[in-house]
Every structure is written in structure tokens, then in C-alpha cells.
Amino acid sequence: MQLQFAEIINLLNEHHLLIKTILPPTVPPQVSAIAYDSRKSTTASLFFCKGAFKPAYLTAAQKKGARAYMAESEIAVGTGMAAFIVRNIQKAMALISAAFYGFPQNQLFIIAYTGTKGKTTSSYFTHQVLKQATSNQTALFSTIDRIVGPKPQQEFKSHLTTPESLDLFHDMRVAVDSGMTHLVMEVSSQAYKKNRVYGLKFDVGVFLNITPDHIGPNEHPNFADYLHCKSQLLVNSRICVINAQTKHLNEIYQVAHGTSQPQDIYLFARRDFQPTAPIPTIDFRYQSQEADLTASRFMLYSRTDKARQLAIDGQYQLQLPGTFNESNAVAAALTAGLGGAKKDEIKAGLAKAWVPGRMESLKTEQHGTLYVDYAHNYASMKALLSFLEGQQPHAKVIVVVGSPGNKGVSRRAGFGKALTQYADQAFLTADDPGFESPLKIAQEIDAHIDHDKVAVTIEIDRKKAIQAAIASAGPNDIVVLAGKGDDAFQKIKGVDTPYPTDMVIAKEIVRGLQA
Numbered sequence: 095m096q097l098q099f100a101e102i103i104n105l106l107n108e109h110h111l112l113i114k115t116i117l118p119p120t121v122p123p124q125v126s127a128i129a130y131d132s133r134k135s136t137t138a139s140l141f142f143c144k145g146a147f148k149p150a151y152l153t154a155a156q157k158k159g160a161r162a163y164m165a166e167s168e169i170a171v172g173t174g175m176a177a178f179i180v181r182n183i184q185k186a187m188a189l190i191s192a193a194f195y196g197f198p199q200n201q202l203f204i205i206a207y208t209g210t211k212g213k214t215t216s217s218y219f220t221h222q223v224l225k226q227a228t229s230n231q232t233a234l235f236s237t238i239d240r241i242v243g244p245k246p247q248q249e250f251k252s253h254l255t256t257p258e259s260l261d262l263f264h265d266m267r268v269a270v271d272s273g274m275t276h277l278v279m280e281v282s283s284q285a286y287k288k289n290r291v292y293g294l295k296f297d298v299g300v301f302l303n304i305t306p307d308h309i310g311p312n313e314h315p316n317f318a319d320y321l322h323c324k325s326q327l328l329v330n331s332r333i334c335v336i337n338a339q340t341k342h343l344n345e346i347y348q349v350a351h352g353t354s355q356p357q358d359i360y361l362f363a364r365r366d367f368q369p370t371a372p373i374p375t376i377d378f379r380y381q382s383q384e385a386d387l388t389a390s391r392f393m394l395y396s397r398t399d400k401a402r403q404l405a406i407d408g409q410y411q412l413q414l415p416g417t418f419n420e421s422n423a424v425a426a427a428l429t430a431g432l433g434g435a436k437k438d439e440i441k442a443g444l445a446k447a448w449v450p451g452r453m454e455s456l457k458t459e460q461h462g463t464l465y466v467d468y469a470h471n472y473a474s475m476k477a478l479l480s481f482l483e484g485q486q487p488h489a490k491v492i493v494v495v496g497s498p499g500n501k502g503v504s505r506r507a508g509f510g511k512a513l514t515q516y517a518d519q520a521f522l523t524a525d526d527p528g529f530e531s532p533l534k535i536a537q538e539i540d541a542h543i544d545h546d547k548v549a550v551t552i553e554i555d556r557k558k559a560i561q562a563a564i565a566s567a568g569p570n571d572i573v574v575l576a577g578k579g580d581d582a583f584q585k586i587k588g589v590d591t592p593y594p595t596d597m598v599i600a601k602e603i604v605r606g607l608q609a
Contacts, residue, residue, distance in 0.1 A: 109293075206279050207278075208299070224433055519551075537552070
């Protein structure tokens, strides 16, 4: 792959990003690689000076053969290199990355999900359906996994919900070259806040829901900013799908209506839901028929002509428990239908769909039933615990939970609130503490718990906390290991520290207790 300097200049000018160029006559006017990590820089590459940049990084890249750099100001150590000085390095990197990899997004039908909760579950449901419908030609970019091709080695763990733009377009190119025709991906609010998806247009954009989250000094300054960033997915989508039960529905619908025609906006909701604000007719309604601790069934009904054209009405079944998964399944059915899947393919895909780290269960003889779930904010914790309480109203509910450091500070109060409402016993522990003290984080959660209703233990060692929780459970109790799901790392002071996963630890502890 190669990109000419003239192409770079034209792209940056089209988006009013270019401030200045420095083009030494001795430097060949093209690059054959791009990088933002100096360790990955190679001969004849363009190096992006972004984030917590240090001049030493550019020096290292130059030593490895980088012949050009892009930055928001001139850097003295880049003497002798070509330079592109831009107004916004994140936007510029997204544009140049897309161009360098040959605009792979134009060769994929892309379905993108955003929402405070449900992005990952909906993405996995949709991927499972389309994987079958397209003969394994559907890629997945999720919080948990990235699948860029049909081979086992083309599936790997994710580090970000939505990766840096350079990595995003690189993986899209790999997907296209591997024969993928469709892509299902999650798009976080941070992806728009940090311009990781700048210039990217989606075939279908789905807005699931929004509640306060990701608000803090290193994320969104307030809820208005969070809502604005999430809404940008609809602005940049050809077809918009909205869960009509979301809060701020009227504002969200108006954002979609600002750039999309009414026939390209689909709304769905439970059969008995009535919006408080006047909006157009809801296109799809669904009704839960049965939901227990092993599976759920629901009916889907079309209510408008454009909805009926998709021909996806009927009964659907999930092997995941909980009515709270049904709205995610409806979103998947609708988007898969828009992506070309037929009703029988959607039914078959949803019936087999599962999500790593989502409602995984382990029934024990003496210590109740254990559930591992990624529930990582108030909305998802409330949905999970209220469902479990409804299924086993007389069981003691024991929860192991922590909260990430350096982000999502508002979650801590939310966890305290959910635990007070639904838990009998809580073990507060570490969950990706980052550069914060895990003890301090646990104490912040504890400050929002009513100790007259919930017995609280702080145990920062997560394995010990899980062991204590399981040991304290009786045969008919419920133990919920929340937050980490299938995550095999603890993020501690900038290092991804290997972690066996909650379920692996739980199984080991149960074997020990039974022995």
C-alpha cells in the first residue's frame, strides 16, 4: 500500500484540517506505512504524533525509517522529515487511515450499535444471525472480541470498544481481503468524543438507550456531552434504528430526523409501551411470552408498511435468560433483516446466539447458583438483579462487584443504588482499577449503600472476594459476579495484568469447596 503526499494534502484540505506542510526535496513524496506507535513504525512510514505525545517517540520512529510525521505543531526533532501540521490530529489520522487502507468501509455493509447498555449483546446476536445468513462472511468488532475473517486465528480479544481509527480501518481492510461482506460493530461515545470514527458512515446505526455513564474528568464533562456524542451515530448512518423506550427519545429522534428521511428511521418498543412525547408510529412491537433462568421467547409484530416489507414478524426464542435481552434481540432481528437476512435465518441465529461473559451460570450443590455477567453500570445491574430476584424471590442475593478506575466515576453511585435495591450481601473488590486505588473506589461504592439493607465486605483481592461470596452462599442462594464478564485481564497502572476470568476462578473455588 502506498499514499502520495498530494493525496494527503488534498484530503486534509477538503476537511479544512491542514495548517502547513514541510516537504524537503530530498524526501520521496509518498509513504508505504502508517503508525501512531513508534514501536510499529517502519521504513517510509508516516508517523502520527497524537495523545500523550513525547518528542522521543518521533525520534524513535525516525530511527526506524519514518520519513514523515503529522502533528498539531512543528516538532524540532523531526528535522529532515516531511511534516503535515494539522488542526486536529485525531480527525486527520482517521481520514488518512481510511485512505491508506483503500476506504474498506465502502466494501462492507456496516451495522453499528451505541447505547449505555446492550451494545455487546445486540452485536453478538446480530453477528450470529448474519454469520449464518452470509456463509460466515460477517466480521465483528466488539468490546469482547474482534473477528476479521473466517479463520480461527482471525479472532482475538479487544482492548477498546471502538479502537483507534488507524487500527479500525486496518482491521476493516483485513476483513474485506478475507472475504467479509458485512460488519457488526460497537461504537462508544468516546469514539466520537475522540474522533476515532471521524468521516465514517454506517449503513445502519442503532441507538439502544442512554442513562448517565462515562461522566468524569477523563471522559464526558456532563450528560449533555455524553448524549451529543452518542447521537452522532445517527447523524452518520444511512438507516437509523431507535429503541423507543430510551430516555430522551424526542431529542434522539430529532437528531435522526435531521439527516435521515422518515422512511429510513425505524422505532421499536414493547407492545404495552406508550411514549410520553409525540413521535411517529412505532414500527415494531414485541411481547414477552416466557422468560426464565434458561431461555426466553417473544413475539415480534410489524406496525407500519415499511416494517411489514422486512417480513420478520413471528415468534423468536433465545437461549439466554431474561426479558432484558429481548429488546437486544429485536434490534438484532431488525438490523439483520435490513442487512439481507430472512426470517428463518434470523430465528435460527437468535436461537443459538450466546455472548461470552453474559449471564453465564454455574449451579452448585451446596452454594447456590453462580452467575457471571458483564453488568457494569446502574442500568445493566438493575436489569440483571431485578430479573434474578423475580425468578427466585426467596433467595439471598450475593453480589461481587467493583468499578473501573479513571473512568465511569458516576457508576460508583449507581452500583451502590442497585445493591441497596436488590442485594442482601455485597463484596466490593477490584475491577480494572487503573491508576486509582481500588480500596478508594470500593469505599466510594460503599458510601452509596444502605447498610441497614445490605451486608458489605470490602475485599480488594478479587479472587478472595469471589471465594468469600461463594462460601457464604447456601444451596438456594444466588451469587452474581458482576463487571468483568469474560475479561481475562485486570488493567492496573497502565498494564494489562493476566486474570483467569471470573468463571474460571468460580469453578476452581467450587471444586475446592466440594472436595
